[in-house]
Amino acid sequence: MDEGHDKGDGPGRGGPVGDDDYAVRAEGLEKRYGDKRALDGFDLAVRKGTVHGLLGPNGAGKTTAVRILSTLVRPAGGRATVAGLDVARQAREVRARIGLTGQYAAVDEVLTGRQNLEMFGRLFHLGGRRARLRAAELLERFDLSDAADKGVGAYSGGMRRRLDLAASMILAPAVLFLDEPTTGLDPRSRGEVWDAVRALVADGTTVLLTTQYLEEADRLASRITVIDRGRAIADDTPDGLKNRIGGDRVEVVVAERADMPRVVKVVARVSDGEPEADESEARVHAPVTDRVAALTEVARTLQDEGIRVEDIGLRRPSLDDVFLHLTGHRTDVPRTKEAAA
Amino acid sequence: MSAVDLTGPADPADPADPAGPDGPITAPLARGRAYWALADCWNIVRRGLTHYRRQPVNIAWQLGFPILSVLLYGYVFGSAMRVPGGGDYKDFLMPGMFVMTMAFGFINTATIVVYDATKGVIDRFRSMPMAPSAVVSGRGVTDLVVACAELAILVLTALAMGWRPDGGWGFLAAFGLLLWLRFALIWLGVWLGLLVPNPEAAGGLFAVAFPLTMISSIFVAPQLMPDWLGWVAAWNPISSTAAATRELFGTPVGGGDSWVEQHALLMAGVWPLVLTAVFLPLAVRRFQRLSR
Numbered sequence: 001m002d003e004g005h006d007k008g009d010g011p012g013r014g015g016p017v018g019d020d021d022y023a024v025r026a027e028g029l030e031k032r033y034g035d036k037r038a039l040d041g042f043d044l045a046v047r048k049g050t051v052h053g054l055l056g057p058n059g060a061g062k063t064t065a066v067r068i069l070s071t072l073v074r075p076a077g078g079r080a081t082v083a084g085l086d087v088a089r090q091a092r093e094v095r096a097r098i099g100l101t102g103q104y105a106a107v108d109e110v111l112t113g114r115q116n117l118e119m120f121g122r123l124f125h126l127g128g129r130r131a132r133l134r135a136a137e138l139l140e141r142f143d144l145s146d147a148a149d150k151g152v153g154a155y156s157g158g159m160r161r162r163l164d165l166a167a168s169m170i171l172a173p174a175v176l177f178l179d180e181p182t183t184g185l186d187p188r189s190r191g192e193v194w195d196a197v198r199a200l201v202a203d204g205t206t207v208l209l210t211t212q213y214l215e216e217a218d219r220l221a222s223r224i225t226v227i228d229r230g231r232a233i234a235d236d237t238p239d240g241l242k243n244r245i246g247g248d249r250v251e252v253v254v255a256e257r258a259d260m261p262r263v264v265k266v267v268a269r270v271s272d273g274e275p276e277a278d279e280s281e282a283r284v285h286a287p288v289t290d291r292v293a294a295l296t297e298v299a300r301t302l303q304d305e306g307i308r309v310e311d312i313g314l315r316r317p318s319l320d321d322v323f324l325h326l327t328g329h330r331t332d333v334p335r336t337k338e339a340a341a
Numbered sequence: 342m343s344a345v346d347l348t349g350p351a352d353p354a355d356p357a358d359p360a361g362p363d364g365p366i367t368a369p370l371a372r373g374r375a376y377w378a379l380a381d382c383w384n385i386v387r388r389g390l391t392h393y394r395r396q397p398v399n400i401a402w403q404l405g406f407p408i409l410s411v412l413l414y415g416y417v418f419g420s421a422m423r424v425p426g427g428g429d430y431k432d433f434l435m436p437g438m439f440v441m442t443m444a445f446g447f448i449n450t451a452t453i454v455v456y457d458a459t460k461g462v463i464d465r466f467r468s469m470p471m472a473p474s475a476v477v478s479g480r481g482v483t484d485l486v487v488a489c490a491e492l493a494i495l496v497l498t499a500l501a502m503g504w505r506p507d508g509g510w511g512f513l514a515a516f517g518l519l520l521w522l523r524f525a526l527i528w529l530g531v532w533l534g535l536l537v538p539n540p541e542a543a544g545g546l547f548a549v550a551f552p553l554t555m556i557s558s559i560f561v562a563p564q565l566m567p568d569w570l571g572w573v574a575a576w577n578p579i580s581s582t583a584a585a586t587r588e589l590f591g592t593p594v595g596g597g598d599s600w601v602e603q604h605a606l607l608m609a610g611v612w613p614l615v616l617t618a619v620f621l622p623l624a625v626r627r628f629q630r631l632s633r
Binding site for chain 1: 366367368369370372377380381384385387388391392395396459460461462464465466467468469470471475631632633
């Protein structure tokens, strides 16, 4: 269904863009924890009414950025506005306009789902009556009515996360921060969370979503900022980002290494780039645009020419590929080496 | 899902509108800051009390140790225990048990705080437009309400075992002193709860608290201990509360001659004040440091 999702143009392409068009702006944010620079001049601009992905590996600074923007942590340098308000100087006003779903489902495990939402509703200052009505409405909306009066301790991971989302939505916030909302969820629960996020955006909420998964950012976000070592190193549409790293690849593992030159020729015919041959793994891979047609064509040709293959398939670029391309290093390995050096 | 209007019915002119004339269902009420500091605190208290209502077994666990101790010391060791200067060991033991229950309460405070901190619940509260003070004040009020319930149950147990205190104002004043101690230790609990890394570590606090409670006048009079240990026990803040409540219950047994023991009532007021003066600022600073 994500084809139908509006993936609007980024700034610069949609004509002149004023400050009012942004729900979130960050300029030169700085934050240190001990010797580690968690944020090192981080910039971000999120247009109103969009889902903006913040993509990066563990420790890149995603969570620190979200914690600063949601007023939990004060930045050491730089400035940021959310819904037009300064996060450091107008924290209280900002809090009335945001929702936050962190990496853990921050709901009370002892209370029932309904008791949780009613409590948060009262703490959002709705008053008892409206807190009750709003809780019932959100339980319905997030498909939790049946489990509303069960203790959250008995909820599945997906249900807990949906309750967490519901709690962030009590005031129908202008900006919703989702910090790795699907980490640790099974594919079905992940799909449920994605559906919920899309529904929120359809109603006009702006979402800043952090994720380690390129696929997730691709599915939900109209624009992605890639963060590494506390800095934004790329800001583009998902398609733009994938085009930069070459998009999908077709991949063939041959049975006999002697066949590799022939396989390279076959793959080259469907590829719009240069096929790469990896001798040690007997693997040939190349970027393709029309992925299914390319796969069918390669499979048929290899069969016609009688070349035996161990494996054949399509590989979508991973976060690791994005990183390798943008930074020249992989997501995890060099970081620890540098820390040791 | 997306067919449902997010903001809900909001037309004030519509008589069927459940949001009523106050505006849309998602519009916060307009009240002053002081109102919300109290209202938010009360909502956190409601949450804490709902926990006990949904898990009544928790209060049984919390009371299990003191009740078991009362039974053990009253019946098993009781006959071997003597009170210096004469007197019934029960009169010595029961106020001590009440004090011990109040003293161990800080572990309970710390456990809940560390649990909320590690589960992200405190962060959620901090990201909301509620009064930040309510997170801590609500915890404190909840703990005091629970402490009252614990004391009531312990007193009934003690009465059932034949403990006969004086009634009247002294009795109430003794309870006031016990709650005053518990109040002071809330801040120690909050501070520790924000300091320790995980709920498991909070469980380890018991290992530290247990000996600290034993080196006091709760079970044994300091005079019966080696001199240096007796001196430490006498100056233990909880010893003052124990001695003061024994006096107020009309059973001043086992008191010593040292200055601190002679001024138990005074010190039972002063010690919690000192503890609060130390740990309240530490707890507040720790809480504010969460935004660093």
